[in-house]
Amino acid sequence: MKNRLKVLRAERGWNQSDLAEKLSVSRQTINAIETERYDPSLPLAFAISHLFGLPIEQIFLSETGQPPA
Secondary structure: OEEOHHHHHHHOOOOHHHHHHHHOOOHHHHHHHHOOOOOOOHHHHHHHHHHHOOOHHHOEEOOOOOOOO
């Protein structure tokens, strides 16, 4: 699933380790999400949404680049 995680993280000046610590996951998990090799669980997606103060639909996009249906 496409996502804006890398851009949102960079806008805040966080590296992958910073974000991983804030979400209580590994840096490798953040890397896998950013490179679209791993789709986060629903609880993790909600945690990411809460951390960035954005709806899930503004962070995660379908393969067409549109919010998930």
